[in-house]
Amino acid sequence: MARPRTFDEAEVLERAVDLFREQGYESTSIPELITRLGICRQSLYNAFGDKRGLYLAALERYGEREVGTRLALLEADGSPLENLRTVIRGWAALATQCPGDGCLTVSAIVANGDDPEALAIVERQVDRLEQGFRSALARAQSAGEVKAEASPARLAGALIATCYGLGVLSRLPGSGPRIGDAVAVMLGLIDDAASHDTAPISAPPDEL
Amino acid sequence: MARPRTFDEAEVLERAVDLFREQGYESTSIPELITRLGICRQSLYNAFGDKRGLYLAALERYGEREVGTRLALLEADGSPLENLRTVIRGWAALATQCPGDGCLTVSAIVANGDDPEALAIVERQVDRLEQGFRSALARAQSAGEVKAEASPARLAGALIATCYGLGVLSRLPGSGPRIGDAVAVMLGLIDDAASHDTAPISAPPDEL
DNA sequence: GTCATAATAGACCAGTCGATCTATAACAAC
DNA sequence: GTTGTTATAGATCGACTGGTCTATTATGAC
Numbered sequence: 087m088a089r090p091r092t093f094d095e096a097e098v099l100e101r102a103v104d105l106f107r108e109q110g111y112e113s114t115s116i117p118e119l120i121t122r123l124g125i126c127r128q129s130l131y132n133a134f135g136d137k138r139g140l141y142l143a144a145l146e147r148y149g150e151r152e153v154g155t156r157l158a159l160l161e162a163d164g165s166p167l168e169n170l171r172t173v174i175r176g177w178a179a180l181a182t183q184c185p186g187d188g189c190l191t192v193s194a195i196v197a198n199g200d201d202p203e204a205l206a207i208v209e210r211q212v213d214r215l216e217q218g219f220r221s222a223l224a225r226a227q228s229a230g231e232v233k234a235e236a237s238p239a240r241l242a243g244a245l246i247a248t249c250y251g252l253g254v255l256s257r258l259p260g261s262g263p264r265i266g267d268a269v270a271v272m273l274g275l276i277d278d279a280a281s282h283d284t285a286p287i288s289a290p291p292d293e294l
Numbered sequence: 295m296a297r298p299r300t301f302d303e304a305e306v307l308e309r310a311v312d313l314f315r316e317q318g319y320e321s322t323s324i325p326e327l328i329t330r331l332g333i334c335r336q337s338l339y340n341a342f343g344d345k346r347g348l349y350l351a352a353l354e355r356y357g358e359r360e361v362g363t364r365l366a367l368l369e370a371d372g373s374p375l376e377n378l379r380t381v382i383r384g385w386a387a388l389a390t391q392c393p394g395d396g397c398l399t400v401s402a403i404v405a406n407g408d409d410p411e412a413l414a415i416v417e418r419q420v421d422r423l424e425q426g427f428r429s430a431l432a433r434a435q436s437a438g439e440v441k442a443e444a445s446p447a448r449l450a451g452a453l454i455a456t457c458y459g460l461g462v463l464s465r466l467p468g469s470g471p472r473i474g475d476a477v478a479v480m481l482g483l484i485d486d487a488a489s490h491d492t493a494p495i496s497a498p499p500d501e502l
Numbered sequence: 503g504t505c506a507t508a509a510t511a512g513a514c515c516a517g518t519c520g521a522t523c524t525a526t527a528a529c530a531a532c
Numbered sequence: 533g534t535t536g537t538t539a540t541a542g543a544t545c546g547a548c549t550g551g552t553c554t555a556t557t558a559t560g561a562c
Contacts (some may be wrong), residue, residue: 087504087505087507087560087561088506088508088560088561089506089507089509089560089561090560091509092508092509092559092560093508093509112320112321116549116550116551125509126509126510126511126512127510127511127512127551128508128552128553129508129509129510131550132508132509136551137551188404192404192462193404195462195463195465195466196396196400196401196404196465197318197401197404197405199396205465205466205467208466209466209467212463212466212469213468239471240478241475241479242475243473243474243475243476243479244456244475244476244478244479246459246463246472247456247459247473247475247476248455248456248459248476249459250459250462250463251454251456251457251459251460251462252455252459253462254400254403254458254461254462255403255420255454255455255458257403257404257413258413258416258417258420259417260421261420263447263451264424264451264454264455265451265455266451267447267448267449267450267451267452268451268454268455268456270448270452271448271452271483272452275479275483278486296536296538297528297529297530297531297536297539298530298538299538299539300528300529300538300539301538301539323518323519323520324520324521325518325519333539333540334539334540334541334542335521335522335540335541335542336522336538336539336540336541337539337540339520339521339522340538340539344520344521345520
């Protein structure tokens with residue numbers, strides 16, 4: 087006899103993600119949320135408990151989407167090393183064009199230093215992505231695409247650090263060149279790790 | 295006949311820096327500020343105009359201090375390349391021990407995406423530090439400490455990106471290994487850029 | 503149809519925010 | 533001393549915050 091939920095919770099969460107990305111958590115008020123989400127105040131509280139519950143749900147969804155698509159790219163058919171290059175290039179493209187809205191994961195890390203629950207969510211996402219990098223490198227190594235002496239774990243950690251560095255710098259208007267430098271060096275690291283007998287498919291391995 | 299300022303503005307600003315680092319801008323209220331700063335409400339407004347004025351002044355001071363000390367290290371006597379290594383290692387040490395308070399520059403970038411004035415302050419600081427990296431590398435190159443084919447600008451940009459990535463990851467409890475990886479790779483990049491005939495003073499050039 | 507719930511609209515709450523104002527005390531300049 | 537300014541203490545302000553409440557409508561389950 088009950089009546090099922092009528093509005094699409096996933097759609098509502100997407101809109102919450104957008105708004106939180108634009109304004110951050112604290113700067114986004116309930117009135118703004120109900121306007122953007124297209125639901126009324128009480129429905130928001132019924133569905134998500136409170137503002138923080140909505141935020142955590144949005145954070146979870148954002149990470150699921152962003153990390154998920156990149157893991158899919160990494161695990162796609164073909165050369166794992168080239169897949170990794172594709173992910174790095176795509177990440178850089180996002181950071182460069184930067185449509186004003188930065189990475190929600192980065193802002194969550196910075197803004198929730200005292201909230202273990204929020205930190206746990208993003209930590210899990212960062213871990214998954216790093217593990218994806220590591221697995222791709224390990225698979226490349228098994229396939230002989232990467233030198234035996236290379237360390238997938240170390241390279242993956244360094245790539246993750248630099249990627250999230252881009253997530254910060256992309257918010258500075260004048261960071262275009264810096265981002266380009268970082269990407270070139272990351273691709274150079276990947277090329278250096280690659281076995282020399284397999285000719286790199288990407289751009290020539292810029293010296294340095 | 296006027297009466298000069300009695301409290302030490304510099305000291306007050308240092309305390310404001312600490313508080314903003316701990317709690318962020320929005321989460322820090324005026325009552326908290328006046329308690330921590332040790333001055334009364336009206337004095338705060340007289341000296342800094344308003345809360346944002348105090349924040350911008352604190353931001354400026356923080357950057358001046360942090361970037362200043364690192365530039366001094368970079369320009370110290372001795373090998374510019376080794377100076378650069380010292381700065382990187384010191385940065386990593388800060389990120390690793392992480393006494394709970396993160397880099398104010400990072401949080402300012404993330405939290406003030408819509409405030410050109412705040413962004414301009416941090417942009418200037420990031421620029422100065424990157425320029426310091428670049429100059430040190432260029433000096434090392436002139437001295438034959440770095441290969442002629444290496445690009446100081448590119449390497450400096452990449453190092454900056456990774457350093458600010460550490461500024462984000464240091465806020466995640468489980469990032470110790472990642473930070474270690476990133477530092478090892480950064481030092482490896484420096485070693486690779488170094489001329490091969492000059493034996494690296496640092497740890498053996500970890501492969502990859 | 504009946505019933506239970508979802509959803510809406512909007513009033514309402516106590517609490518906090520940043521900021522201003524008044525009044526008073528302290529103190530350097532003259 | 534007088535004067536002008538700084539600093540303090542604290543009341544006060546309007547605006548806004550997140551959250552709760554009531555009343556009403558809409559709609560699927562039975």
